[in-house]
Every structure is written in C-alpha cells, then in structure tokens.
Amino acid sequence: xxxxxxxxxxxxxxxxxxxxxxxxxxxxxxxxxxxxxxxxxxxxxxxxxxxxxxxxxxxxxxxxxxxxxxxxxxxxxxxxxxxxxxxxxxxxxxxxxxxxxxxxxxxxxxxxxxxxxxxxxxxxxxxxxxxxxxxxxxxxxxxxxxxxxxxxxxxxxxxxxxxxxxxxxxxxxxxxxxxxxxxxxxx
Amino acid sequence: xxxxxxxxxxxxxxxxxxxxxxxxxxxxxxxxxxxxxxxxxxxxxxxxxxxxxxxxxxxxxxxxxxxxxxxxxxxxxxxxxxxxxxxxxxxxxxxxxxxxxxxxxxxxxxxxxxxxxxxxxxxxxxxxxxxxxxxxxxxxxxxxxxxxxxxxxxxxxxxxxxxxxxxxxxxxxxxxxxxxxxxxxxxxxxxxxxxxxxxxxxxxxxxxxxxxxxxxxxxxxxxxxxxxxxxxxxxxxxxxxxxxxxxxxxxxxxxxxxxxxxxxxxxxxxxxxxxxxxxxxxxxxxxxxxxxxxxxxxxxxxxxxxxxxxxxxxxxxxxxxxxxxxxxxxxxxxxxxxxxxxxxxxxxxxxxxxxxxxxxxxxxxxxxxxxxxxxxxxxxxxxxxxxxxxxxxxxx
Numbered sequence: 001x002x003x004x005x006x007x008x009x010x011x012x013x014x015x016x017x018x019x020x021x022x023x024x025x026x027x028x029x030x031x032x033x034x035x036x037x038x039x040x041x042x043x044x045x046x047x048x049x050x051x052x053x054x055x056x057x058x059x060x061x062x063x064x065x066x067x068x069x070x071x072x073x074x075x076x077x078x079x080x081x082x083x084x085x086x087x088x089x090x091x092x093x094x095x096x097x098x099x100x101x102x103x104x105x106x107x108x109x110x111x112x113x114x115x116x117x118x119x120x121x122x123x124x125x126x127x128x129x130x131x132x133x134x135x136x137x138x139x140x141x142x143x144x145x146x147x148x149x150x151x152x153x154x155x156x157x158x159x160x161x162x163x164x165x166x167x168x169x170x171x172x173x174x175x176x177x178x179x180x181x182x183x184x185x186x187x
Numbered sequence: 188x189x190x191x192x193x194x195x196x197x198x199x200x201x202x203x204x205x206x207x208x209x210x211x212x213x214x215x216x217x218x219x220x221x222x223x224x225x226x227x228x229x230x231x232x233x234x235x236x237x238x239x240x241x242x243x244x245x246x247x248x249x250x251x252x253x254x255x256x257x258x259x260x261x262x263x264x265x266x267x268x269x270x271x272x273x274x275x276x277x278x279x280x281x282x283x284x285x286x287x288x289x290x291x292x293x294x295x296x297x298x299x300x301x302x303x304x305x306x307x308x309x310x311x312x313x314x315x316x317x318x319x320x321x322x323x324x325x326x327x328x329x330x331x332x333x334x335x336x337x338x339x340x341x342x343x344x345x346x347x348x349x350x351x352x353x354x355x356x357x358x359x360x361x362x363x364x365x366x367x368x369x370x371x372x373x374x375x376x377x378x379x380x381x382x383x384x385x386x387x388x389x390x391x392x393x394x395x396x397x398x399x400x401x402x403x404x405x406x407x408x409x410x411x412x413x414x415x416x417x418x419x420x421x422x423x424x425x426x427x428x429x430x431x432x433x434x435x436x437x438x439x440x441x442x443x444x445x446x447x448x449x450x451x452x453x454x455x456x457x458x459x460x461x462x463x464x465x466x467x468x469x470x471x472x473x474x475x476x477x478x479x480x481x482x483x484x485x486x487x488x489x490x491x492x493x494x495x496x497x498x499x500x501x502x503x504x505x506x507x508x509x510x511x512x513x514x515x516x517x518x519x520x521x522x523x524x525x526x527x528x529x530x531x532x533x534x535x536x537x538x539x540x541x542x543x544x545x546x547x548x549x550x551x552x553x554x555x556x557x558x559x560x561x562x563x564x565x566x567x568x569x570x571x572x573x574x575x576x577x578x579x580x581x582x583x
Binding site: 025026027028030054055056057058060062063067075077081084086088107108109111112113116120134135136137144145149151 | 239402404407418425426514515526532534541543549552583
C-alpha cells in the first residue's frame, strides 16, 4: 500500500526483513512477521515509547487449510492505552508440530488466551508455564477449530445411553423395527 | 487417663468449589488451596457451557450468526448484536443511516443497564442484601419490558441486522422510556441508600479482591474492573463508534481497584447510560432504519410476494448469504463487562471463514486467582460477583 502510516514505516525500517508484510486493510494496521522474531518484535512494540503497545487485547489463530501456506496464523491484537491505537500482529505457523513463542513473560494475560489457542488449534507455545486444555476436557481428542475437524463429530465424556426403551425411541425407531419384524416372517 | 490431644494437620487443604454452587451464578469450578479460611491459590476451570460458537458460526451465513451472538452475553444481548453487525459492516465497507445508529446506541445502552442491574443485584443478594436484589430485578424488569416491546423478545432478541435493525421503534417509545427511567431512578436511589453506606456491605466489599493498575493491564482486564483501578479506558471514548462521539457522558473511575470501587463504577455507569439514552432520544433523527443497499438488506415483503426480482433477491440473500469481500477486521465495542471485540476473517462468499470473539469476562476469570489470593474463602463470593461472569460469553 502506498499511503502507509508512520508507525508501519518505522516498524519496517527497524526490523527490515523480519517483517514479511505490513498493510492497513479496512483501517486496521497489520504486520505479518517471521515466527522466530516474534518475541523480539513484540517486546519492542511493548517497550519502545514511539510504539507504546502496552496492552494485549487478544490472541487467536486462523486455520487456512489448503488456502494458504503455511497453514496456521496466530493473530495478536495489541492496543496502546495512551494513544488508543491498535495493531494486529500475525505470525504464520507451519503444519506438523506448530509452535510459537509464548508471550507470558510479557503479559500474564497471555496465559489463558494461549491455552485456548492450544485447546482449539493444537498450536504449542514455547515457554508457556501451564499449557493445558481450557474450554474442553483433558480426554478430548483433536482440535475442534481446525478446518479438518468434522463439525458433527461427537466425543461424549460419558458414553451416550442407547436409545432403546426411551421416549424418542418409542416414537421413531422401534416402530420401524416392529414393522420390520412383522414383515419379515412373511418372506 | 490423660486425654489424647490431636494436632490439626498443617498442610493446606484442597477444596473444590463448584461447578454448581449456589453462591456462584455461573457454572464454574474453583480448585482452591486453603490454609484455614485463607485462600492460598486458586485454579479456575471454565468451559462448562462451551457450545462451539466459533465452529457453528463458520457453518452459518453472515446473517445466521446474529442469533448465536445473542447467546454470548445473554444479559446484554443487544451489545453483542451491534458489535457483530458493526464488524461485518466494516468488512463490507458500508455505513448505516443515522437513525439506525441512534437506535443501536439507545438499545445498547438499555442493554448495558440490564447487564449492570443484574450484576449488582445478584452480587448484593449473595451478600445477604436480598431486598436490593429484588429491587434491582424490578428496575431491570421495567427495562426488559421496553426491550420486549421493541424487539419482541426478552433475551434472545436478534434485533440488529447487517446494514440496519429489524424495524423502527414503536410509537410512544420516548415516553415509555422516560416513564421507566423515572421509576428506575427512584428504585436505584433506594438501593443506593440501602447499600452504599451499609456497614456490612462495605466491610465485605472494601479492600477485598484488590488488583493494582499494573496487574490489571498485565492481565488484559477491561471494563469496570480496569476502570476501578483508575485507568481511563472505555471503548466508547477511546475508539468511538456509532454516535458515541456526539454524546455527553463521563467515564466513572475508581482509585483502589477493590470490589467496592467496581460496584461504584458500575452503579455510576447506570446513571451515565440513562443520560446517553435520553440525549439520543432527544436528537433522534427521522429517516430509514436500514441501509438502502440490495447487496446487504432484504427486500420489502411486498416486493418479495409480488415481483420476480424481489423474490430472487430475497432467495439469494437467504440461501447464499450476503456476499462479503475477502479480508479481516477487528471491531471492539464496550460490552457490559469490558471490551467485546469481534475478529472476522472472510475468504469471500456468503459464510464467515473465522469468527472470533474477545470475551471480556473470560479474560477477567483468567485473573481471578490474582484477585482472590490471600483473602478469605467468603471473599470469593463478592469478588466473583463483581466480575459478572456470564457463562455464555466466557465459554462460548
């Protein structure tokens, strides 16, 4: 983009090739950075007074299965409490053993947000103190927000009771069954 | 014979509070480590109400996500509706007509009132002030009736559409709001007299659940919890959306960051929200409530039934969804509990590729152990009450 904001310019000048892309689509300033440089760049974003992004608003991820290479993108939303400006930092992460640095040394609030990304996408965070599932249960297999996880796949913690004899069954399945049994001896 | 003296064990006791506990209005499990009655540590387990909001939204068209957003923070569903619609509109690059923006602000603020009244009323009744609980529910009922009259439902309202709202306000709306506010103000004055200088209430709330300004920022807390520590951050002021920049209101701030400050912040915000509604009603312009854009808004029913173009147009939007260009946006609004952000990714087409909500009370629950460490077991109840955890939003 031609009309770039001074902050994006400054970031590009400071980090050079560590920044893969910078744009302000729909007015949201965004930088895409190399995963190795995440800690360095975010620390600078937080501590450099010219940038001053002292507030971590959100961490999430997007799975671009077969749409983009590398497959995952971890998305950070930063905010400056003084100037009220926002910045989106995106980190591409490859398939296989997806892993990025944890931001818990910078913000304690990253703890739960990263746990949620781990829970939903299976992206590991290097140096996270307590990487457990958070919304789902420990026995859950797979990562539901990945695009290759089927929407209707059920994983009940307690096995679901068979329908036989229940109200639902009495109305639908048994009647069919009875009908079949009635018809079968005649054959 | 000498009586045998038994020493009590010295190691900390582990106690599981929840997931269903009468004093925590919300399904949540707290794994506590106690020394006597003192809380040494707390491991919070959430997720009991997880329904897969993100995954469901990916299957639905852009319009079909709106009913799901009702069920996020279900005590202030209108704010969720508005936040989501604004995010999609930003992605589409359209802006709604002025009357629609005013209506959205009015309804959001009435929703914020119901949110705060629920939070404060429940928190007070959990501390024994059950009268206040009922009074506040009564005040909320007045507002709920208004919401019901406008939207047709009390809780799952789905009032906002992409590019507008479902329909205009009913006749005589302003008078009804004025009447409800007059009654609500009387009730709130009673509640104020019952609570604000009540010895028991102050003892339970003051100096309990303290978080410092630095810790609050560190954990990403927003809303009344952040403002109670003295940080002046309100999305309505910081990144004004809709017509909030034309409204005259103040953001109440606390100083100590304890439960009492959070209570006062919320209580004052009720008054400010009423001020916003009254100003907006005064300035409310005439005009359409929906965008005049056939790409986004459904045609009028008359056209659908009487012309083939109208029918096709209707069919296209319902079956294929609104066509949203590829891109991504993050749109924050001020929810009842703090910054409610919607991060949407579109790959083009009628369905969202990714819908992410920044849930303010999920993040606040992440800092709960920090708020309660070193306090007594009984302090959990007011501290938890003041976070106002809403399961639908926290667990999505």
